[in-house]
Amino acid sequence: MMERVEVSHEMIALVGAGSVGDRAWPAGAIAIDYAFGGPGAAPTFRYHARPDRRALDADAAARLILIVCPAACRRIFGRLPAGDGGAYHMPAPIRTIALALRDCALPIAMRDTYRLAKSIELLCETFGLLVERPGELVPMIGEGQLSQADSQRIMAARRLIDEHWSEKLTLDGIARACGLNRTKLTRGFREMFDSTVADALAEQRLGEARRMLMATDLPVSSIGYRCGYLNNASFTRAFARRFGVAPTQYRACGVAA
Structure with a gap:
């Protein structure tokens, strides 16, 4: 005892x-x-x-x-x-x-x-x-399969996404910036945050895009570019997948309401 x-x-x-x-x-x-x-x-x-x-x-x-x-x-x-x-x-x-x-x-x-x-x-x-x-705090990942140092690096990757989502971030670039290889970052990020790196990045970008559509008069293409999308087509596809309507429709419904 x-x-x-x-x-x-x-x-x-x-x-x-x-x-x-x-x-x-x-x-x-x-x-x-x-x-x-x-x-x-x-x-x-x-x-x-x-x-x-x-x-x-x-x-x-x-x-x-x-x-x-x-x-x-x-x-x-x-x-x-x-x-x-x-x-x-x-x-x-x-x-x-x-x-x-x-x-x-x-x-x-x-x-x-x-x-x-x-x-x-x-x-x-x-x-x-x-x-x-x-x-x-550094959560345990995968029953301790990741070291404390690697877990801290994955948390640093999340902070990088949260703070620099509007910049041109790639999976390889995030991995290099945080001192991880691509595979370890991908697996560890999913286990720690129940999300892929791409989904976490899109969540930040599209959340800000939605806010800007309602709060500003900026053209839709300009909002997409400011939120990290290189062209209007890719922004429209991503926005529609996340919210069910195209950015122009979302803005029109918000104005009408």
């Missing part, structure tokens, strides 16, 4: 291998599960909005779990993280704190106080990412 550290009446930490046990948790608790990895497996952490004891017990490897009252998290951090159950690569600063907590070799009288303090520090650092800086 995992060792239990009583941090406060609102928080406990579970350390080591084995079952989480059946002792009471804080009411309506949330959980953060830290797995330290091993050969072929990267260190990860996972946020559980509704932790299930049986699910947590499914992993018997040595790990660390923080169990916290959600009211305390809202009081301290302002809100709870979005989402539930997503696994992320464990950043080095968080891993350092977690390992220090797990591997503390101080005498028992000192160890409890040390682990209590480290548990609070770990919770604060983790919530800083989950709540304040979620863009820094």
Whole structure:
């Protein structure tokens, strides 16, 4: 059974291998599960909005779990993280704190106080990412088949699309800019964002084109060019596939309404 550290009446930490046990948790608790990895497996952490004891017990490897009252998290951090159950690569600063907590070799009288303090520090650092800086989180892709570095490169590719969608972007150009080969970018992008690179780019361009059709008097061909389409025919085809009508018809219906 995992060792239990009583941090406060609102928080406990579970350390080591084995079952989480059946002792009471804080009411309506949330959980953060830290797995330290091993050969072929990267260190990860996972946020559980509704932790299930049986699910947590499914992993018997040595790990660390923080169990916290959600009211305390809202009081301290302002809100709870979005989402539930997503696994992320464990950043080095968080891993350092977690390992220090797990591997503390101080005498028992000192160890409890040390682990209590480290548990609070770990919770604060983790919530800083989950709540304040979620863009820094690197999701696990394909059961860890992509490294943390490659996952970060795929996230950089998404930022490139979101920020430079109006420029002449190609799959090969995006891959080169982000330090990936074409195959790894294509596979990883689909797994991370449930979208192809081309679809993500089109979504940005066509969304802006739709806005410009309603908000400006610019000719349709000029809007298509500004949104990254080299000619009016390709813009019209793409717009009609996405919205079901040609740009001119979309504008006419909007004006009529």
